[in-house]
Amino acid sequence: MPRPALAAQRIVSLLPSATELVCALGLGDRLVGVTHECDGPPEVGDLPPVTRTLIPPAATSGEIDALVRERFEAAGDDRPALYTLDEDALAALDPDLIVTQALCDVCAVAEADVQAAACRLPGSPRVLNLEPTTLAGVFASIDAVGCAAGVDAGPVVRALDARVRAVTERVSGRARPRVVVLEWLDPPFSAGHWNPELVRLAGGAEVIGQEGAPSRTLDWAEVVRAAPDIVVVACCGFTPERALKDVGAFDGVAGWETVPAARDGRVVVVDGSGLFARPGPRLVEAVELLAHLFHPDVQPRPDGVAPPVWLPGLPVAA
Incomplete structure (x- = not known):
């Protein structure tokens, strides 16, 4: 029974x-x-x-x-x-x-x-x-x-919400960088569901992924056309070390050297597995980390989160 x-x-x-x-x-x-x-x-x-x-x-x-x-x-x-x-x-x-x-x-x-x-x-x-x-x-x-x-669960939820509100207050009124979060590189996938929302809360503007919508397969040409200022590599299920094995996917992408993020060294590899792919309390750390990436002068890197890995910039296309 x-x-x-x-x-x-x-x-x-x-x-x-x-x-x-x-x-x-x-x-x-x-x-x-x-x-x-x-x-x-x-x-x-x-x-x-x-x-x-x-x-x-x-x-x-x-x-x-x-x-x-x-x-x-x-x-x-x-x-x-x-x-x-x-x-x-x-x-x-x-x-x-x-x-x-x-x-x-x-x-x-x-x-x-x-x-x-x-x-x-x-x-x-x-x-x-x-x-x-x-x-x-x-x-x-x-x-x-x-x-x-x-x-x-009220105290836990209120504490997490307070941390998010603190981030949004710090970044309020600041210029929002154009951002693309990629949850896979071979082939490229946009990051969907909560991730575009996290970008917005952190003071950025996701230019491909849609809030609440699933992730989807992309063509690299779409990423190039989006001209993001920052590309966040948050591979689903991968640690930063594992994701770094895939960054060669950027090599040979037509027009990649013209993308502001690639040209200026603003492509960053983060812990997609621990921070971005799991819809749990650590998403608040993801908001804090993104705000640190976008606005480091007002938002510190969250405690216990390893430093992100920035890829080197590329020469400007002739």
């Missing part, structure tokens, strides 16, 4: 962002299982993973893109299986709450698979689906997890 509707005591997170969110609420001691990608905060390091990916760890960005497209084509109207759930491990953990998502088709176990697995578990755990596409949606997700766990 289903458990009574009590505050969750045994939580399994199927999203790195949800893991960080649960811990931000002070509920880390209730986490019993996480994903293979959950890498923070440090206290989750010893928790058992209940997922695995079908993407080879040594695959290049181009190979990953090709694999994803191939699986989407083969799946047809169904969601492609890029992540799998270890149902035996999940059952052994006996969760009463499973936190998942249905927002991104390539970022986590399919929600339908999670729901089906939950129905097969003896305790019939609740499945909480998070689908934020904006910063406000992320704050609402924090409230939803807090409600499911029986804790007041």
